[in-house]
Amino acid sequence: MSxxxxxxxxxxxxxxxxxxxxNACRYCEGYCAVFPAAFAERSFSDGDITQxxxxxxxxxxxxxxxxxxxxxxxxxNLPAALAEVRVESWDRFSWPGGLSRAFQxxxxxxxxxxxxxxxxxxxxxxxxxxxxxxxxxxYLSHTAMVAIFAPAFLFPLAALAVGVRRYWAEVGGTxxxxxxxxxxxxDAGRMRNLSGGAAEGCxxxxxxRYTVARKHAHHAVVWGFLxxxxxxxxxxxLHYVFDMQAPYGLFSLPKLLGIxxxxxxxxxxxxxxxxxxxxxxxxGAKSAWGGEIAFVGLLGLTGLTGLVxxxxxxxxxxxxxxxxxxxxxxxxxxxxPYSKMAHAAYRLAALARDAQIKAARG
Amino acid sequence: xxxIDRVTWDVVVVGGGNAGLCAAIEAAETGAKxxxxxxxxxTYRGGNSRHTxxxxxxHAGPLSVLTGTYQEDEYFDDLIRVTKGKTDEDLARMTIRxxxxxxPWMERHGVAFQPSLSGTxxxxxxxxxxxxxxxxxxxxxxxxxxxxGVRVLYEAEVRHITVTEGRFEGLDARIGGKDLRIEGxxxxxxxxxxxxxxxxxxxxxxxxxxxxxxxxxxxxxxVVLRDMLDQGADSVGDPTQCHAVAIDGRSPKFDGGIxxxxxxxxxxxxVNRDGxxxxxxxxxxxxxxxxxxxxxxxxxxDQVAYSIIDAKSRTLFMPSVFPPEQAxxxxxxxxxxxxxxxxxxETIDAFNAACREGPFHPTExxxxxxxxxxxxxxxxxxxxxxxxxxxxxxxxxxxxxYLGLRVDRTARVSAxxxxxxxxWAAGEIMAGSILGEGYLAGFGMTIGTVFGRIAGxxxxxxxx
Ligand SMILES: Cc1cc2nc3c(=O)[nH]c(=O)nc-3n(C[C@H](O)[C@H](O)[C@H](O)COP(=O)(O)OP(=O)(O)OC[C@H]3O[C@@H](n4cnc5c(N)ncnc54)[C@H](O)[C@@H]3O)c2cc1C
Ligand code: SF4
Ligand code: SF4
Numbered sequence: 001m002s003x004x005x006x007x008x009x010x011x012x013x014x015x016x017x018x019x020x021x022x023n024a025c026r027y028c029e030g031y032c033a034v035f036p037a038a039f040a041e042r043s044f045s046d047g048d049i050t051q052x053x054x055x056x057x058x059x060x061x062x063x064x065x066x067x068x069x070x071x072x073x074x075x076x077n078l079p080a081a082l083a084e085v086r087v088e089s090w091d092r093f094s095w096p097g098g099l100s101r102a103f104q105x106x107x108x109x110x111x112x113x114x115x116x117x118x119x120x121x122x123x124x125x126x127x128x129x130x131x132x133x134x135x136x137x138x139y140l141s142h143t144a145m146v147a148i149f150a151p152a153f154l155f156p157l158a159a160l161a162v163g164v165r166r167y168w169a170e171v172g173g174t175x176x177x178x179x180x181x182x183x184x185x186x187d188a189g190r191m192r193n194l195s196g197g198a199a200e201g202c203x204x205x206x207x208x209r210y211t212v213a214r215k216h217a218h219h220a221v222v223w224g225f226l227x228x229x230x231x232x233x234x235x236x237x238l239h240y241v242f243d244m245q246a247p248y249g250l251f252s253l254p255k256l257l258g259i260x261x262x263x264x265x266x267x268x269x270x271x272x273x274x275x276x277x278x279x280x281x282x283x284g285a286k287s288a289w290g291g292e293i294a295f296v297g298l299l300g301l302t303g304l305t306g307l308v309x310x311x312x313x314x315x316x317x318x319x320x321x322x323x324x325x326x327x328x329x330x331x332x333x334x335x336x337p338y339s340k341m342a343h344a345a346y347r348l349a350a351l352a353r354d355a356q357i358k359a360a361r362g
Numbered sequence: 363x364x365x366i367d368r369v370t371w372d373v374v375v376v377g378g379g380n381a382g383l384c385a386a387i388e389a390a391e392t393g394a395k396x397x398x399x400x401x402x403x404x405t406y407r408g409g410n411s412r413h414t415x416x417x418x419x420x421h422a423g424p425l426s427v428l429t430g431t432y433q434e435d436e437y438f439d440d441l442i443r444v445t446k447g448k449t450d451e452d453l454a455r456m457t458i459r460x461x462x463x464x465x466p467w468m469e470r471h472g473v474a475f476q477p478s479l480s481g482t483x484x485x486x487x488x489x490x491x492x493x494x495x496x497x498x499x500x501x502x503x504x505x506x507x508x509x510x511g512v513r514v515l516y517e518a519e520v521r522h523i524t525v526t527e528g529r530f531e532g533l534d535a536r537i538g539g540k541d542l543r544i545e546g547x548x549x550x551x552x553x554x555x556x557x558x559x560x561x562x563x564x565x566x567x568x569x570x571x572x573x574x575x576x577x578x579x580x581x582x583x584x585v586v587l588r589d590m591l592d593q594g595a596d597s598v599g600d601p602t603q604c605h606a607v608a609i610d611g612r613s614p615k616f617d618g619g620i621x622x623x624x625x626x627x628x629x630x631x632x633v634n635r636d637g638x639x640x641x642x643x644x645x646x647x648x649x650x651x652x653x654x655x656x657x658x659x660x661x662x663x664d665q666v667a668y669s670i671i672d673a674k675s676r677t678l679f680m681p682s683v684f685p686p687e688q689a690x691x692x693x694x695x696x697x698x699x700x701x702x703x704x705x706x707x708e709t710i711d712a713f714n715a716a717c718r719e720g721p722f723h724p725t726e727x728x729x730x731x732x733x734x735x736x737x738x739x740x741x742x743x744x745x746x747x748x749x750x751x752x753x754x755x756x757x758x759x760x761x762x763x764y765l766g767l768r769v770d771r772t773a774r775v776s777a778x779x780x781x782x783x784x785x786w787a788a789g790e791i792m793a794g795s796i797l798g799e800g801y802l803a804g805f806g807m808t809i810g811t812v813f814g815r816i817a818g819x820x821x822x823x824x825x826x
Contacts, residue, residue: 024621024683027415027495030476039480042681064501065494067412067619071405074621208501 053085054350064208083285107294118327135247183355220268227261269300374546379409381789381810382552388818408500410578418804448798472502556584599764599794606656611755625679637705644741766794786817
């Protein structure tokens with residue numbers, strides 16, 4: 001019988017086994033984009049499973065609603081099955097290969113990257129030092145910062161682009177149209193699926209109760225991150241276009257964006273970690289649990305160290321604080337294509353592909 | 363746990379499915395001290411209710427996810443059609459009328475709805491679907507009950523109710539492996555039917571019943587129902603009948619639920635163990651016929667049948683949970699299904715020869731009938747010719763039993779024709795009062811919600 005559960009099933013095979021049961025059931029149709037996408041098919045290729053897995057954001061509604069969870073012999077646990085497929089797929093797509101598994105599954109690898117990043121910045125400050133600039137540049141010249149961070153920013157983007165191309169090929173994507181991209185961005189922006197469909201929120205840290213805590217924490221992280229990013233970008237524009245040098249005052253654009261951004265990022269990340277500690281690890285990718293906690297921690301640290309650095313302005317601590325902050329940011333960017341951060345790119349790609357499929361179906 | 367046998371509870375609810383939960387919530391909202399005893403462990407709580415997907419709801423205009431209107435008379439006509447008149451009109455109409463207020467009540471108590479599922483559009487006007495299905499509904503109610511202070515005990519099987527001179531005084535239960543005596547001022551019985559007790563089924567139906575599959579929970583064994591009947595409680599419903607449909611023969615013995623449904627029959631040829639056809643596969647559209655196929659299959663040797671289609675029909679029905687057996691020849695398929703190959707070949711050849719040309723419409727009665735064979739196939743009769751051929755085994759799957767406790771409009775149970783002083787019943791255990799025969803999709807949850815709420819209110823008012 002095909003439903004015999006043998007431990008030799010790969011993550012993709014196990015997810016396929018479960019999705020086929022869902023396809024005969026359909027009770028969870030209203031929760032998220034995974035189900036309508038699945039129910040439009042009768043059979044599922046490996047690429048289809050990857051696509052479905054990338055549409056899932058692990059809200060767990062379908063687990064708690066499922067009448068077939070363990071100890072039932074059908075042993076449904078769709079959130080975990082799809083999470084395992086995602087973790088494996090990111091490893092398959094990541095370039096250079098193999099790094100993703102290390103950073104996703106081993107928190108210690110990320111911590112190592114962090115230590116290395118910070119040490120590098122201490123070294124840079126000591127070895128290169130300032131070229132007689134003001135503020136932060138008194139510790140590390142602007143040119144040196146750019147020389148370090150431009151590649152550290154561009155390389156991950158290039159690596160991610162390779163990953164997304166591989167994703168696109170695997171799920172059978174056709175050439176992108178603008179409407180696919182807008183559809184994906186609109187979906188992602190509203191985080192429509194995170195709202196739990198017709199219900200409110202996720203079934204995350206309180207078992208089968210719906211709460212919006214995870215949605216809010218996630219929003220805080222996303223907006224915090226974007227604000228910090230905008231802050232840095234505005235600084236760059238001020239520097240190059242208007243020839244205005246850091247440090248900037250409290251009412252300057254970089255600070256107006258950066259301070260709330262840093263606060264949101266820090267609080268959001270702390271919230272996500274607290275929720276993850278309460279939620280049942282068996283409903284996610286078990287192997288990636290530690291790596292995910294470490295990743296969110298690193299994300300939060302980028303915000304926190306930035307805030308602390310700002311608070312320490314004018315004191316003797318600026319040097320070490322700067323090294324701490326820049327080192328954290330460096331570690332974050334360099335590991336970005338291999339950490340949970342990559343999910344943002346794959347998820348956008350999945351939403352764009354979903355829009356394509358829906359449009360093709362008419 | 364130590365305190366529960368030292369308290370006199372205001373309301374004791376037996377069974378933690380939809381009906382019991384509605385009763386417990388209503389009672390607790392008045393401030394009553396409520397204890398709920400659920401036989402299953404927590405993971406399997408919620409009985410058959412955890413397998414449901416919708417309830418049937420009257421409405422005078424669009425209501426939540428429901429489209430159009432569905433008025434009392436149409437609803438009642440639908441009920442009369444399936445029960446062939448075996449209903450109590452007064453109770454039935456009351457249930458129908460009350461159903462309209464249930465939907466907003468359910469939403470207020472945590473139940474979320476979703477639009478009609480893909481493949482069930484025909485129900486979008488009459489039936490409101492629960493987001494995530496019945497288990498999500500059950501979870502929502504348990505959370506609500508817990509917030510209201512209802513005490514819930516799992517693995518708590520009620521064995522005997524003490525009724526003295528028409529009055530409930532207490533009950534004996536086995537809770538977490540220990541025998542306990544529970545005292546209470548009122549009692550609500552919501553422990554479902556007896557379909558999971560195969561011995562009882564076999565007594566009622568004959569030994570063939572041991573081969574039936576039970577679609578829902580293994581915990582509805584009718585222990586309380588029998589105990590009450592033994593003490594003279596008035597009964598309703600045919601004790602020998604159960605609602606059974608034809609489901610995938612490879613399903614688990616219990617709790618297979620909705621996914622074991624097979625919708626291939628109208629597009630197939632169905633044979634028994636000996637390779638013979640025995641009934642018109644195309645008599646009507648499947649939703650109207652799938653209930654009679656349970657009995658048809660139950661009447662065949664070994665209580666098994668086989669539905670056979672060819673490649674062209676493969677995608678005409680909802681996907682099955684188990685992939686079908688498959689072969690490139692009829693003989694090969696017969697071998698895989700354990701059927702006599704020559705005989706199956708003969709049956710299929712005779713069927714094919716009786717098919718004629720004509721338009722085929724899978725979603726409506728198309729009149730494409732066989733000529734000159736018995737039994738005929740009166741719609742969708744297309745020859746089984748294109749390999750690969752597919753086969754599914756079919757077995758009777760029992761949904762519920764009809765025998766139950768007779769109740770009045772206030773859900774009160776009676777014995778020897780007199781109302782019991784402080785005992786009410788709701789859900790499957792009394793559904794026979796309204797559903798004497800057949801089944802109307804979504805009506806089980808409606809009965810449970812309406813009567814569960816009434817029972818909870820009445821019991822609470824009794825102790826107030
Ligand atoms: C597969 C399937 C699908 C269905 N789909 C639908 C649908 O979509 N819509 C619909 O309206 N109806 C549907 N039905 C019918 C519906 O399930 C029932 O009408 C309804 O659930 C009955 O609710 P209830 O609370 O009376 O019983 P249940 O939900 O079965 O609850 C009875 C509870 O009592 C407990 N119990 C039993 N004996 C004892 C004891 N001795 N002591 C303590 N506890 C005990 C059981 O553990 C159980 O939890 C379906 C049925 C099945 C099997
Ligand atoms: S997760 Fe369970 S309840 Fe939901 S669609 Fe799948 S099988 Fe059905
Ligand atoms: S966990 Fe949530 S997002 Fe993922 S498939 Fe289930 S309902 Fe959809």
